[in-house]
Amino acid sequence: MSWDWQVFCQDTITQEVGQSCFGKNGDITYLDWMMSAWGWTVSVALLSLVIALVLGAVIGTLRTLPDRPWIVRLGNAWVELFRNIPLLVQVFIWYHVVPAIFPAMKSLPGFVLVVFAIGFFTSARIAEQVRSGIQALPRGQRYAGMAVGFTTFQTYRYVLLPMAFRIIIPPLTSEAMNVFKNSSVAFAVSVAELTMFAMQAQEETARGVEIYMAVTGLYVISAFIINRIMAFIEKRSRVPGLIAASGGGH
Numbered sequence: 001m002s003w004d005w006q007v008f009c010q011d012t013i014t015q016e017v018g019q020s021c022f023g024k025n026g027d028i029t030y031l032d033w034m035m036s037a038w039g040w041t042v043s044v045a046l047l048s049l050v051i052a053l054v055l056g057a058v059i060g061t062l063r064t065l066p067d068r069p070w071i072v073r074l075g076n077a078w079v080e081l082f083r084n085i086p087l088l089v090q091v092f093i094w095y096h097v098v099p100a101i102f103p104a105m106k107s108l109p110g111f112v113l114v115v116f117a118i119g120f121f122t123s124a125r126i127a128e129q130v131r132s133g134i135q136a137l138p139r140g141q142r143y144a145g146m147a148v149g150f151t152t153f154q155t156y157r158y159v160l161l162p163m164a165f166r167i168i169i170p171p172l173t174s175e176a177m178n179v180f181k182n183s184s185v186a187f188a189v190s191v192a193e194l195t196m197f198a199m200q201a202q203e204e205t206a207r208g209v210e211i212y213m214a215v216t217g218l219y220v221i222s223a224f225i226i227n228r229i230m231a232f233i234e235k236r237s238r239v240p241g242l243i244a245a246s247g248g249g250h
Contacts, residue, residue, distance in 0.1 A: 007207040008034065008214070015205075030201055030211075037197035038218050044115055044183040044193060045222070049176055051119025052126050057165075059123060060130025061156055075127065082124035088185050091117045095189045110189040118182055122175060129171045133164030166237050173230035177223045194218060 008031040009021040018024075021031045062068075063075035082090070094117040099106040105113075137160060145155030165172075187196035198215045202208040 003210055004207060005210055007205050007210050010205065012204070030205070033201065034194070034197055034214060034218070037192055037194045038222075040111070040186075040191060041180070041183050041193040041218075042222065044111065044118065044186050044191065045180045047115045048118035048122060048183070049179045051115065052122035052175070052179065055120065055123035056126025057130055057161070059127035061134070061161065063127065063131045064134045065152070079124045079127050082120050083128070085121075087118065087121050087182055088188060090121055091185050091188055093117070111186070111191050114183075114186040114189055114191055118179060118185070122179055122182070125175055126172065129168045129175070130164060133168040134160055136167055137163055163239070166234075166239055169230060169234040169237070173227060173234075176226045176230060180219065180222045180226065 006017050008029065009017050010030055011018060011023070012028050012030060012033055018027065018029060021029055023029045023032050059075045059078050062071050063079070065071055085093075091114055094113040095110060098113070099108070141159050141163065142155060145159040150158065183193060184195040186193045187199065190196070194215050198211050201211045205211065
């Protein structure tokens with residue numbers, strides 16, 4: 001088997017190998033296409049992660065509220081609903097069912113709907129981690145907030161959540177990396193991300209080995225960057241005596 005990495009220098013229309021792997025004068029090479037697809041993958045992943053972090057923090061906090069049984073049940077229902085439905089099914093629900101129920105959403109591009117699907121799916125997993133982080137804290141921290149006159153909101157805002165998030169940074173790192181991998185389902189609704197690029201480019205060039213190896217490398221690079229960013233955040237936010245020092249990544 002011979003490899004031909006010049007496939008990335010081919011023009012996507014004429015299939016001719018150009019002098020440069022980056023197209024000029026409006027020409028697009030397969031390398032241009034792959035870089036554009038990588039940009040879509042990163043955009044889907046980062047926006048989904050923002051939604052997941054915000055919703056996950058809120059739902060996870062609500063599930064630990066004292067003397068609020070109905071709010072806790074609603075939070076539990078959210079987690080069980082979005083955590084137990086396969087992600088691909090949720091993508092199709094957001095793309096086909098939700099716009100049919102809410103006609104105003106028919107104008108939204110598939111990119112936005114996929115972001116909501118991945119964000120809501122991941123929010124259920126992050127909510128469980130936030131809940132676990134809060135419940136792992138000593139009860140004395142909640143009582144300390146009450147002793148100085150904090151309201152419930154202030155106790156969570158200034159005492160519990162800052163410490164809980166420090167505890168759950170390692171599992172949050174895994175979730176952030178999973179979001180990048182889960183972004184590959186966007187191809188199912190024609191979002192031009194890496195997986196769709198790989199499928200189409202392989203069909204056009206018959207160079208599946210080179211195409212899929214390059215795409216795999218970009219996914220690995222994306223995950224590695226997220227890993228290093230989260231490791232840096234963990235190191236900077238570590239509280240001495242609370243979280244054991246770690247010598248490397250997760």
